[in-house]
Amino acid sequence: MITHLKGRLVEKNPTVVVIECNGVGYEVQISLNTFSKLPDTENVSLFTHFLVREDAQILYGFSSVFEREMFRMLISVSGVGASTARTMLSSLSPEQVRESIAAEDVATIQSIKGIGAKTAQRVIVDLKDRILKTYGMTDVSVVSSNTNRDEALSALETLGFARKAAEKVCNAIVKEQPDASVEDIIKAALKKL
Incomplete structure (x- = not known):
């Protein structure tokens, strides 16, 4: 199994890169997250997952x-x-x-x-x-089922804020202050958005 590649970046696209290692070019499928973290320099290192299917052998690369x-x-x-x-x-x-x-x-x-x-x-x-x-995380389902958070999120969307950004801010506020009222969450979120 190929676990990582270290070599010269020959080709760089948002979904595929080609890395040359000792004269052999490896085509590696990547995510946009990995693409954004690739350096502009020629030498790169990627952690890989080698997938073998009946019709293909595909190498996936990751920045971490x-x-x-x-x-x-x-x-x-x-x-x-x-x-x-x-x-x-x-x-x-x-x-x-x-x-x-x-x-x-x-x-x-x-x-x-x-x-x-x-x-x-x-x-x-x-x-x-x-x-x-x-990852030693505690159960954080409290955040997802918090009705105050949901109401605040709905209000922020109505005000024109993007759902993903508002949701991220609201989740952070509820983690810090689990008993925050709808008004408190909205006020804190408006300061951060």
Whole structure:
């Protein structure tokens, strides 16, 4: 199994790079997250996951071990293939994917292109306990079921703020102040947005 590549960057596209290692060029599928972290210099290092299928052998590359771990967790879920997992890691950072799953945030996961409600729920059911255990996180489902947060988020959307940005700010506020009122959450969010 190829676990990492270190070599000269020959070709760089948002979804694919070619890395030359000792005269051999490896085509590596990457996420937009990894693409944004690739240096402009010629020498690069990527952590990899080698996928062998009946019709293809594909090498996926990641900027960090954590991103590769999230990819491997995602592809372990029934109905989530490698391209879907890569899309998830392109739409959200690995940390956002982890936090969305831990918080049972179906809406965020479902906002990713190609992910429906059933798949989003399956990802959460299959991975939540593993993520909480692996990363020593406490159960953060309180944030996702907080009605004050939901009302504040709805109000911020009505005011014209983007849902993702408002949701991120509201989640942070509720984590700091779990008993905050709707008005307190909105006031704090307006200061940060």
